[in-house]
Amino acid sequence: PEKVIPRAMILSSLILIVLYTSVVYVTVRVVPVEVLKEQTSPIAFAAELVMGKAGAMLISGVIIIAGLAAVNSAIMAQSRILYALSRDRYLPGVLSAIHGRFHSPHVASLFSLIFTVAVTLLGDVNFVAYLVNFGFVIGFAFVNLSLIKLRKEKPWMRRPFKSPLFPAVPLAGISISIILLLFLDKAALIVGGESIMFALLAYYLRMVGYSRLRLAVGGISLGTGVLTVFLAFMAGTRLVMFDLPGLKIIPPAYILISFGFIQVLAGILNIVPTSPKSGHLKNGGKDNKV
Structure with a gap:
């Protein structure tokens, strides 16, 4: 398999490149490009001109089978990607469930199928x-x-x-x-x-990780709160006048100050280390990534 599979992949790719290129070349040689642009199925249209109705039906059937094979491959690949992301905890764990009989990620496959149908609609x-x-x-x-x-x-x-x-x-x-x-x-x-x-x-x-994310959110909340309190105090003391076009109702200074203090409190609570018993940090207080 170490030698056969790579060779098969390379050979099949070369065959498909030659086949598809030949089909497109013959199509544009038979029918002008300006005419093909107006057709919903250019290859079937060209086949009908050359081989009649039977040829058009044959080519259409081949295209449908090829399309179904491509969709099947896409769903299989998409489900495996979802499975891998779920296994590595980037997506909900239910997507990494394995079927007991078929040993396949059936939940991820079902989700991929539903998503494909929804997008098609x-x-x-x-x-x-x-x-x-x-x-x-x-x-x-x-x-x-x-x-x-x-x-x-x-x-x-x-x-x-x-x-x-x-x-x-x-x-x-x-x-x-x-x-x-x-x-x-x-x-x-x-x-x-x-x-x-x-x-x-x-x-x-x-x-x-969770702890670093808390520090980031806490720092943003703390900075926003301090800035809000400062601006509200300056506006309340008339040291700074705000001219905001389009804003007809300006909240009183004490409301802004209250909001700022809440932001400061939220920032402090996020920055202060959490006890290992709280459940957010495990393994002796080490960072528990999510």
Whole structure:
């Protein structure tokens, strides 16, 4: 398997590249590009011109089967990603449940299926396709980036298969992924970028741990409270006048001062170390990451 599987993956990829490129080449040679743009199924339309109705039905059937296979692969991959994230405690633990008979992450698979159907029902198939392509391209880029990182940081690891021409191959993969992003829809790029930012935030919160997160929140609350009290005091003593356009009702100074003191108290309570018996800190008061 150490030799057969890598060879099979490389050979199958080359075959698919040649096959898909040939189909697209024949399609654009048979039908002008201007005409293909107006068709919902360009390949089936070209097949109908060449082979008639029977050819169009045959090609449509092949496309449907290929689409179902692609969806099945995507659901399987997505469920395994959810399982891994849940196992590492980035997602709820229920997603890492394993079926007793089939030994598969059935909860993650069911969630992936429901999510796929829900996204499909949005109606905008093109946007969904662009969004899926964004996810795949970003995934490929990170796989190549991880390859470079692992080869540099852990050269001693046993590797049954090594990428040839390192680091040219992974760098080429990253470059091609970036180029492909330029052809995606802008809305898909925005949504995908926001998803990445959310994922990075979740990863950061997971890595910093509970106690450090408390310190950060406590510091923000303490600073906000002190600033609020100071500004409210200055406004109440008329030492500073605030001209806020569009704000017709300005809260009295004592309300702002009360709010500021609450913020200060919340900040102090978050900064003060918690007793190990409280349940937030375990293992003798050590940081318990969430």
